[in-house]
Amino acid sequence: MSLWQIIQRLLPFVRPYRRLVIATLLLTLVGSLAAQVNPFVLRYTVDTVQGMLDKGQGLAEGWPLLAWVSGLLLGKEIINTFIQFGQKYYGEKIRIQISGVLAQTAVSKILSYQLGFFSDDGNQTGKLQTRIDRGVESLMKLVQNFFIDIMPLFANAIVALVVIFLNNKWVGLVALAVLPVYFWLSYAQAEKLQGVRRGLQRLREEKNHGLISIIDSIVVIKSFVREQYEGQKQASVQSRLEGAQLLTRKTNFRFDGLKTFVEQIGVVAIIVLTAYLVLGRQISIGAIMFHILLFNNVSAPIRQLHRIYDEMNEALTYSEGFFAILDADDQRERPGQLEPGENLRGQFELRNVNFTYPSGTAALHDVSLRIQAGKTTALVGLSGAGKSTIITLLCQFYRPDSGDILLDGHPLAQYDTFALRQEIGLVLQKNHIFKGTIEENIRYGDFTATQAQIEAAAKQAYLHDQILDLPRQYESDAQQLSGGQQQRIAIARLFLKNPPIIFLDEPTASLDAIATEQIKNSLDAIKQGRTVVIISHSLAQIVDSDCIYVMKKGHMVESGTHDELYAKHGTYREIFDASARSLNIEKLAKTMADDGDEVLDTAS
Template sequence: MADKKKIPFTQLLKEFWGPYFKLATYMRPYLPRVVFGMVCGILAGTLNGTIPLVLNYVGQKVLPAGQTLGKINPMKMHGADAGPAIDTVIWISMLIPAVMVARGIFSYLNSYYLSWVSFHILRDLRSELFRHLMSQPMAFFNKAKSGKLIARVINDTRVAQNALTSISGDLVKEPVAVVTGIVVLVSLDWRFSLTTLLLFPICMVPVLVFGRKIRQAGKAEENEAGAMAVILQESFAGVRVIKSFAREDYQASQFAKSSDLQCRNSMRVRKSMDIVQPLIESVSAFGVVLAILYVYYYHIGIIQFAALCFGIFLLYNPVKSLSRIPLQMQKCMASASNVFDLLNKQPAIQDAPDAVVLKGCRGGLNFENITFSYGSEQNAVKDMNLVVEPHKKYALVGSSGAGKSTVLSLILRFYDPQQGVIQLDGVDIRKISQNSLREHIGVVTQETFLFHDTIYENIRYGRLDATEAEIIAAAKLAYAHDFIVAQPEGYNSIVGDKGCLLSGGQQQRLAIARALLKNAPILLLDEATSALDSESEHMIQAALDRLSQGRTVIAIAHRLSTILKSDKIVVMDKGMVVDAGPHAELLERSPIYRKLYELQFNHDKIAA
């Protein structure tokens, strides 16, 4: 049993370093800048370590042996005890600012180039993650919390990118500075250096002790950040529901609870990170005591002592930066893992390797023995067989839950059926690329969605290369032009979040204009006139009738009056096609259709 619990070292290495190895691959396009930045870092670290050597050299050359600064008369140019000539002093002393300026330049170039690479990696990582999420099927978004996805794209990528560039830069620059500094100190006085650096390994103990705590608290911190993003996203998206139920205080308490937990996790991380530095400084203080005792015992010169002390001081920042690397890595582990867990998630619906790109289609659809469920035991569509002829209008009717909207989702390949085949012009739609399939389908749904942008851009979304004249023509065809020009800024008016500055009927007409602009050979209408008043519905229905000419139309409508002129009405019940035909025939032979028609007729009569 003990052997089974042992994890191979290579597996441990892969689990711990795996996310960083993957992150490192994002450096490849910018490798020249990375290399140049790291070379600058190496040079900066080397110069940083040689400063004590330069100070000692300058001091020995400028000050005569056995003298102190108080005994020197800089103006005295002759005599056995005089220092070097003033011009020699100036040139030798210039070594100090020369080294400091060179170190500053290389440090700046190191920081600039690695930061440039860092921000470009962040851009690439976010773009790839967002594009990958957009490639996921609807089933993924049905289960995922959009707030957490937002946190992954915005926050986790940033934390992972910071880990990659800051750690990679410090791993090259700071060790060189430490090694160079130690070599210089040992060359100046090996006994002094060994005495003061004796406690250096002890400084690593706090790093090891608090590293695990930071990893655990950091993971909890990032997870709670995702939970907080969920509350924010849902609260803003559902603000109408929140206000209608007077639940503002409840939402505020939920957010406050999440914020409090986030605060506590952040404090755990900060406490573990900040305690390391004082502990290291405390241990280093004992090294200073040893250094003072050494100077007292061996009576070393003031110049050499000053150079040695300055060298030890210069070691402080590199050692501090190195001590933080394991802590940064522990904190960033959760973020990097979250990002790559999403990137590694392959879409359940993908294009076939030999998928064809549609250049055009007639619009004929054939459903053969289609069965589909959303994961539950009950099928949303069961044993569906239907032939949709090109350039004709079909209507799907049935009670709620009959499977009508599911049929439209299957045509768009939002989902793939568990059984059966859907063919477009005789070709299995699974062998057609998803983008080209959907480019040939126009959609207007009952849940109108408009972007927080101008009216013009919302219509243009239907076809991005459309001209202004084509956009205006589509708006006129959808009977939207008149109310658009009545807006304060016409087509440049902002519609608000999800179109909140427009009425429901106006939103629906813009959605129809967007579909009209697309001019696709197949048109799917899911309650396309549900948000319209009687007058608007009449106008839109006339526009849709003109649009339907020469196209394949599949419409879902609870108002049977809008689909009575369809070439074929398909009656669905419990996911199955129970009958299909013209209105008059169905009224005679289909009990389900007759019941739907009579219920709606009586409802309309009472309403009138």
């Protein structure tokens, strides 16, 4: 991305603040003009004092001059203080407001993208955050530099240069001669830093990602006593980061030294030349200070040049990553024309569907199946068979590579994604619990729900009584609940949302036996008249489904009711038998039979 392209991209964000930008620019321009007052006052003072000394006058005659000069300089400084405050405050206001808009635009964009966007390697947690933070930060520096700093800085330098030339062309030529060397050094410095900076960006992302991943996996790290291993992994990134940071500093210090040297050569040359002209009686003695102060007014802004150039290059590096987030329009959830509405029946059909994850894993191969409206359909298969993938396609989290997915006879892609998801309730094996109270977490299912409705949903999910036992009840921190309790929150959310289509992916996997039975009863009740797709490794959850599809390695291999599939002696039967063996059904059956005998004996 070129600088010009970035500025064009920034303009829409800056435009709403154009008045503020113009006001700040004007203030800074006035400030830079005021900066030229000192050399004139100083030259006038030195020459007048010199004239008075030549005439043999002393302090008594000099008081009015001192009072007048002090008043003038003080007045100028008072005005300058206001100007500087205004310039800094309004400049900061622009920066803060635009950076807020930029960050919020990135958040809105990210929220509008499909799941595929987040599985990209560069968009993982931490990396994405670094890209946004650094991007906004460097773009703000660019706004500051381009819209606030550059013009006044150059105006300041040019005005000072013109004044020098008007006073003495030789001194002007010396001041001018230093500039190309200075420009060239600044350019070389920024060029040298560019490659290093890209490396720095990658390392910063890696470090943040590493830190977040440590926090996420702290229990596993501790249980395997891998603290040292994880620490070393971070230390290696940190040491590469330190190397890159040190290299940046070293390069900066080397060039800064060179530039100061060049500047000092300019100062010495101007002192020597002005002294030569003063001694030759071509100019007054006051011109020495006058020229040096003016030269400082030329070189001080130019000294900022490298910083500006450097920050612009930084913006070029980081804004690429930032704008890539804003520009990922191909990742947007696609709105469709069809809204499910009241006529929704909820019949899905997959026809010869093939699907590959963005990572390259081919998860589904030529899958065809029909999910009847108002019925319960189960998906069965070994781990990694592709069952959850089917649900993600039905929710439109991803689109198939080929084949058709229909809902009520219309292509699923024609439905408005947001409207479609309003009609779907999804409960996963592990559901996210937000930071907040139990009440807030259940309310996520319906923001308009009353407290009574929330409690009713919690009762259906067999959670209400447990919540009442907590010290702060519905106000308790939801993330402190046990895995099974969190699962019931997810189920309560589903009850509150009350959608006509329900996808259950191992909904009772983390529940105890009693809770599993309770939730199964609740789910059996809510299933009535709704389209339900259930995935479960527990066959007890699926045997009474209206239709069961059996999957193996991404292929659909069998379908039918439990009895039909059992009689087939195929994959389903294999899974069923293995499940029975793992549950030690024989022993359980015997225990129950013995218990039955005892009951009968007691009865007789």
